[in-house]
Amino acid sequence: MIKTIDPKKVSVAAFHSHMLGAIAPRPIAFVSSMDSAGQVNLSPFSFFNAFGSNPPVVVFSPSRRVRDNTTKHTLENVREVPEVVINIVNYAMVQQMSLASTEYEKGINEFVKAGLTEARSVAVRPPRVEEAPVAFECKVIDVVSIGEEGGAANLVICEILLAHVDEAILNEEGEIAPAKLDTVARMGGDWYCRASGDALFKVKKPVKTKGLGIDQLPKNVRLSVVLTGNDLGKLGNVEALPEEGAVQDYATRPEIKEMLVRFQNDRESLVFHFHEHARELLKEDKVEEAWLVLSQIE
């Protein structure tokens, strides 16, 4: 059963909680900012993402508090000094980052409260977090407020001027290795998510290829009771079905021959077993071979 919710018919807090529970995991911008008196602030924001790379643009939102419609020091600071450093949070600093989200009085430096080190920035006034694996020095190019009531967004649009990357998180090709980055992300309530171990996996980008699409797959495959949506996604990402010759060669394999004989008068079982076999191959990303198996079905 699907529950349909109209944001105008529930409390702001209730909808906020559904949004944050569903739009997850969210990356975390650990933002250092400064007021016009030079007082430093450090706070995390998970309403954050990247939106372009030429120029490199990121946006985060210190929203109005749902509770009492007050605004965040970070928002006040960027209006006084339109510069920030966006530090990326890894697992090693997640507890300190959370501590920095405490609502300390204005003028309290959360670098000190959270025991993190201020490193001098090059292009902007607020310092970066020395412990962060990546830090982006940014100028604030615009602040767009959407609403005036509790929960309203304030989009802080930033252009990245400089990036600082710890070389320890790079692979041999000089790219950021997700497992070495070990980043954390925010989910609903008190939940976080750690991008490491089994949480990391690859999906081949269909940038150079134009896959057939699930709609073009043979009916028995499309309507399979064995193959999942992910299996069909992998199968539909191929540009062509196997050549007849390759299909016939594959049919000479003992295990395939045995199944073709065993189920020669029972198409339903044949389809079921071939789909199960293909599914095992797909689990190992052997898409081409899975197609050779599936192509044995007339």
Ligand SMILES: Cc1cc2nc3c(=O)[nH]c(=O)nc-3n(C[C@H](O)[C@H](O)[C@H](O)COP(=O)(O)O)c2cc1C
């Ligand atoms: C992981 C995490 C993510 C957060 N994301 C946001 C956010 O996107 N927007 C927001 O307004 N507050 C967010 N908060 C709450 C702020 O960090 C918190 O209100 C903080 O005290 C604001 O500090 P400031 O008033 O010094 O700017 C988040 C807190 C945590 C721990």
